[in-house]
Amino acid sequence: MTKYAMVVDLERCQGCRGCMEACKIENNTMRGNFWMYVFRFESGTFPETEMSFLPRACQHCDNAPCVKVCPVGARFKREDGLVLTDTDRCIGCRYCELACPYGVNYFNWEKPDKGQYDIIDWLDDDLQAVTGGAIPPYRNPDLDGLYGDEQRKTAGGAHDKGVIEKCTFCVHRVEKGLDPACVSTCPTDALVFGDTDDAATPISVYLAENSTWQLLEGAGTKPNVYYVGGKPPTNELKEIERPKAMV
Amino acid sequence: MRRNITVGLVVVGFALMVLGFLAAAPWGSSSVADSNPVIVGAPMLFLLGVVSVVAAAVVYELLPDKHQ
Amino acid sequence: MAVEARVQPGLPQGVGRLTAGWKAFIVVALAVLAFGLFAYWYEASNGMVVTSMRNTGTMGGATWGLYIVMVEYFIGVSLAGIVIAAISRVFRIAELRPITRIAELLTVASLMVGLVAVLIDLGHPIRGVINMLLYARPQSAFFGTFTLVAGGVLLTSLAYLYLGGRRDAAKIADTPSRLQWFHRLWAAGYTGTADEQERHQRVMFWLSVGIVPLIVIALSTEGLVFGVQVGRPGWFGSLQGPDFLVLAAASGLANLLVLTAIVRRALGDWNRIGVGVFKWLGRFLLAAAAAALYFMVVELFTLLYATPADERQLADALLRGSYAWIFWLSLALMVLGLGLLIWQAATAKWRVGMLVVASVAISTAALAERYLTVIPSQTHATLLPYETGSYFPNWVEFGVVAGLFALGALLIGLFMKVFPIIPMRDEEEVTTNA
Numbered sequence: 223m224t225k226y227a228m229v230v231d232l233e234r235c236q237g238c239r240g241c242m243e244a245c246k247i248e249n250n251t252m253r254g255n256f257w258m259y260v261f262r263f264e265s266g267t268f269p270e271t272e273m274s275f276l277p278r279a280c281q282h283c284d285n286a287p288c289v290k291v292c293p294v295g296a297r298f299k300r301e302d303g304l305v306l307t308d309t310d311r312c313i314g315c316r317y318c319e320l321a322c323p324y325g326v327n328y329f330n331w332e333k334p335d336k337g338q339y340d341i342i343d344w345l346d347d348d349l350q351a352v353t354g355g356a357i358p359p360y361r362n363p364d365l366d367g368l369y370g371d372e373q374r375k376t377a378g379g380a381h382d383k384g385v386i387e388k389c390t391f392c393v394h395r396v397e398k399g400l401d402p403a404c405v406s407t408c409p410t411d412a413l414v415f416g417d418t419d420d421a422a423t424p425i426s427v428y429l430a431e432n433s434t435w436q437l438l439e440g441a442g443t444k445p446n447v448y449y450v451g452g453k454p455p456t457n458e459l460k461e462i463e464r465p466k467a468m469v
Numbered sequence: 470m471r472r473n474i475t476v477g478l479v480v481v482g483f484a485l486m487v488l489g490f491l492a493a494a495p496w497g498s499s500s501v502a503d504s505n506p507v508i509v510g511a512p513m514l515f516l517l518g519v520v521s522v523v524a525a526a527v528v529y530e531l532l533p534d535k536h537q
Numbered sequence: 538m539a540v541e542a543r544v545q546p547g548l549p550q551g552v553g554r555l556t557a558g559w560k561a562f563i564v565v566a567l568a569v570l571a572f573g574l575f576a577y578w579y580e581a582s583n584g585m586v587v588t589s590m591r592n593t594g595t596m597g598g599a600t601w602g603l604y605i606v607m608v609e610y611f612i613g614v615s616l617a618g619i620v621i622a623a624i625s626r627v628f629r630i631a632e633l634r635p636i637t638r639i640a641e642l643l644t645v646a647s648l649m650v651g652l653v654a655v656l657i658d659l660g661h662p663i664r665g666v667i668n669m670l671l672y673a674r675p676q677s678a679f680f681g682t683f684t685l686v687a688g689g690v691l692l693t694s695l696a697y698l699y700l701g702g703r704r705d706a707a708k709i710a711d712t713p714s715r716l717q718w719f720h721r722l723w724a725a726g727y728t729g730t731a732d733e734q735e736r737h738q739r740v741m742f743w744l745s746v747g748i749v750p751l752i753v754i755a756l757s758t759e760g761l762v763f764g765v766q767v768g769r770p771g772w773f774g775s776l777q778g779p780d781f782l783v784l785a786a787a788s789g790l791a792n793l794l795v796l797t798a799i800v801r802r803a804l805g806d807w808n809r810i811g812v813g814v815f816k817w818l819g820r821f822l823l824a825a826a827a828a829a830l831y832f833m834v835v836e837l838f839t840l841l842y843a844t845p846a847d848e849r850q851l852a853d854a855l856l857r858g859s860y861a862w863i864f865w866l867s868l869a870l871m872v873l874g875l876g877l878l879i880w881q882a883a884t885a886k887w888r889v890g891m892l893v894v895a896s897v898a899i900s901t902a903a904l905a906e907r908y909l910t911v912i913p914s915q916t917h918a919t920l921l922p923y924e925t926g927s928y929f930p931n932w933v934e935f936g937v938v939a940g941l942f943a944l945g946a947l948l949i950g951l952f953m954k955v956f957p958i959i960p961m962r963d964e965e966e967v968t969t970n971a
Contacts, residue, residue, distance in 0.1 A: 256595050261922070278921065287768055289504065293679035294672040298504035313668050314660015316600045317679065323768030323920040325594025329660065332584030383584050384660025438920055441767055457846035459922045465595050469586050494675045505672065512673035512684065519688040523696045530700055530733075530740050531725050 224302040225419040225446075226391060228405070229428050230277050232452030234412035237262050237275035241404035241413060248392060248403035250361055252381055254469040255328035257389035258404045263459040273462070276455055277413065279404065280305060280326040280389035281437060281445030288318035288327065297386075298372075303446050304391050306369075306376035312385040319386060323441045327388045331469050334381040364394040391415070418446075475529040482521030489515030547712035550807040550957045558803070562950055566943045573940010576933045577657060585660065589931045597926030599915040603934040604658035607941060609907045610788065611651030612686060612759055613781065616752055617789025618644035619694050621821070622701070623745035632813045635959045636797050641698040642949055642958065643793055648691045650945040655682065657937060678765055681758025690755045693748050700740060703727045705961045716955055723956070756785055763910060770847040770918035772910075780832050786825040788903035791874075791896035794818045796949070798893050800958055809959055816887045819895075823878040826899050830871050833906065837868070847918050850925070854917040859927065860909060867905035874898035 237260060245251065245258040261276040282305045288297050289305060296311035297318050307318075319327035343349065344357045365377040370393075377394040378387040392402035400406070405413040416425035434448040437455075492511035495504075506512070548554070580587050591598025618640035625633035625640075656662040669683050706723035714720075727733060760781030763772040797818065801810040843852035855864045877895035881887050916926035930938075952958065 254596055255592075259595055263922070287766075291677050291679075291765075292504070293674060293677040293683070294668040295504035295506075295674055296668075311668060311672065312661070313665035315658070315665070315679065316660075317677070317762075319593060319600050320915065321766055321768055325592075325919055325921060325923060328592050328596075329585075329600060331591070332586035386660075441920065443768075455922050457850060457922050461922065461924055464597060464924050468596065469591070490675055493673060493680070504674070506674070510671050512680075513670045515673075515684050516670070516688045519684065519692060523692045526696055526740050526744055527700065530703070530736055533726060 223419050224417045226282070226303045226396065226415070227418045227425060227429075227446040227448065228279065228282075228391070228402075229414040229425055229432075229434070229448045229450060231412045231414070231428075231432075231450040232275065233450065234410040235260075235275045235277060236410055236412075237273070238409065240407050240409060241277060244403040244407035245389070248362070248395075249378065249390070250334075250365065250381065251387070252328070252330055252332075252334050252469070254465070254467050255330075255387070256465065257326070257328070257387070259326075259465075261455070261459075262462045263455070264462050265459055274452060274459075276452070277404075278324060278326065278437070279447060280391070281324055281443065281447045282391060284444035284446065285442060287321040287323070287441075287443060291317045291321040293317065298374075300370055300372075304370075304393055304396070306374070306390055306393060307378060307386055307388060308372075308374040308376055309378055309382055309385045309387065310375050314384040314386065316386060323438050323443065327386050329386050330381055330383050333383045362394070367394060369393050369397055471529060471532050474532065475525045478521050478525035478528060482518045482523075482525065485514050485518030485521060487518075489513070489518055548709055548714055548716070548957075549961060550804055550953075550959060552709070552954060552957055553714050553716055555954065559950065559954065563947070566947045566950060569943035570940050570947060573937050573943060576936030576940065580933050580937070587931075588933050589928055590934075591926075591928075593915045593926065594919060594921070594923045597916065597924055599912050599926065599928035601658070601911055601915065602928060603908075603930040603938055604654055606904070606908045606911045607938050608651050608654045608658065609759060609781070609911065610904050611647045611654060611941070611945075612682075612756065613785030613903070613907070614647040614789045614792050615644045615651065615690070615694075616756055616782065616785040617793050617821075617825075618642070618647070619690075619697065619748055619752060620786075621790075621793065621818075622697065623749050626741055626745045630817070632811075632817055635809050635811075636793070636814055636818075638698070638702065638958055638960055639797055639800055640793055641694060641701060642952055643789070643796055644694045645691070645698055646945045646948040647789075647792070648686070648694065649948065650941050652687050652691070653944065654938075654941055655687075657941075678758055678762040681755060681761070685751070685755035685758060690748070690752050693744065693751060697741075697744050697748065699723070700737065700744070701960070702956060704729065704734075704737065705957050708961055709957070719955060753782060756782055763914075768920060769914045770845070770920070771851045771914035776832075777910075783825065783828045783832055784903050784906055787822065787829040788900050790818060790822040790825050791900040791903070794822060794896040795893055795900070798889055800953070801889070803953070804959070807959075809962070812887055812889065815889050815892050819878055819881060819887050819892050822892075822896065822899065823875070823882055826871060826875045826878060826895075829899075829903065829906075830875055833868055833871060847920055851913055851918040854913050854925070855909065858917070860913050860917075863905050863909055867902040867909065870898040870902035870905070874902065 239260045241258050242256055242260055249257060251257055259278045261278060263274045264271055266272050282303055286299055286305050289299050293315060294311055294313055296308045299305045316329050367377060368374060369376050376390060378390055395402060401415045405415040414425045414428050416423040418426055420426060429448060432450045434450055435454055436445045436448060489511050492508040493506045495507055588602060590600060590602040593600055621633060622637040622640045625637050656665060659665040673680050673683050703724055704727060706720045707727035707729060710720040710724045757778035760777035764774055764777030766772040797810060801808045840852040840856060843849045854860050874895040877891055881891060912928055916928055
């Protein structure tokens, strides 16, 4: 059997947020939605200050509160550990978002084609003469696919208005045997992804060799994201800045 | 007759509710992948049960007497 | 229209008679409803981005906003009406009999409006209805809203309203009017034989006995929508269910009292609602408001001692932060309302005007409490150290909610003109055109 998980090595993370960027491009997420998010914290008093980082993807919990509360079974957990959203089933009640203690769910408040990054008017006639009508970012057809034994639309990339989406561990890549985009991008190999049921995979070796902790272990969600190094965040920590991209 | 129909509607109603409730979730299934109802549309059975029980009250009052 | 109406003198309580005041009310209500529909159309076509709601966490917003507050409020209001009607019937409280239909109507109208509010809050309302029918899961607290509230309570209340009105419908079914077909349909062959009356009493008794536990269980699930949330400080707890019910009773009774006062005034000569009715309602409201205030004080006391960081952050926001004005205002309004009631009870002088003031204060306090249950836990109580957020509804949300109120008022207003809103007395017969 396969059981996917992710390791975040905070000793290696330098807070570059490359994973956030890779996720946005790969999954074509809507403005203001960060399926992968990296907290940048500051603590201490000047000049004795310290910065720390905390990448936060969906934790793909074994005891996922979002799965429990979903009224229609749009949010479900696969045998391989992935917690996914069937965007064709989702009714947009946003209950999962409130049940999740990690804040990883994002509702699509508007149509993504309404100038998602409206710095440029891509619908402008002159511009379309150059672009041939393509509206970046590139819409990956893999995202519209049906995946898993269930054959459900779970990659989320179609970005319908009025549904909830979140990190899928890049299910469309995983099904091809690839790593999630954030993992592939990380310049310091701070992110490790793989099958923890197979003792020979790099992630299993990593987990065997390092002591780990998990986010909000007390919440009883049994996350599948393991952190190496650093320490669990407390509410005393303050973010350096809040994302400026908003809808 | 009136009594039989009413009791029948109540019994069928509650039976549908129980059936709908049980079939609306994969109780006892150990598979995490099971998030669909055992029978798709089971919640509709539950609602039909509610309708049946409420209808019993209306039928009991409205059904004309035999001799009429 | 008015001339036509005058040739139908037989119907009681101004049914079928469209007065200038009523027409003005309908025009205003329709205008507000139209604005609400426009606001919703604007939202549906542009996405919910036009509201103030945003994601929690990195977006620092509230993903459940005013709509869910109103869902909780409206569904809460529905509790009192049907319970009062049931109590009046089971315990044969004659003084409450004139308002049983107003009470039933309030329950039906507020439930309908509350359920419309649920749909309005969904990203995909139509898909919501279809998928709930196909895939609704008992493991989710919404199953209760769907099956017990939308199914059980609404249908039972409608049956209650319908069967309870059959005798009156039969009384006026012989009176020629444009509404005669409707009254005949409602009467459904009721002739008032001893058999029929006995059967009717039996059915209404069992409906009364059944609906009280049903509505208590159903409405508790509304509180549990929040109570079962482990990931949200301020929500998780077994008290959410009882708390919801107590506040529901207070707000429902307050609304019933105000509605009764309005009907009393609107019916003028036709009304049979005496001060005795208000005395009963006032006493019930006093008990409910006292219980609600008790819950509020217990909550306040607990907040003062909040020590875990996330709970303390929420407590600070409520007691002295951005929600403090709502918190203290709701507490003050509840105290004011309760004070006015206690004073009237102590002096044994019940005044309708003062009861209405107390009711409005209590109802507003309850609405504010619902707001404080839903919103602050989203903006100020994240378990991970996201920055605190903010939320305040904008014109779209206020517009839609105003439309919901107008819809409820229209339902009640229209009902008053097609059916006697006060149950007719046994000796009261419509003989004008017989």
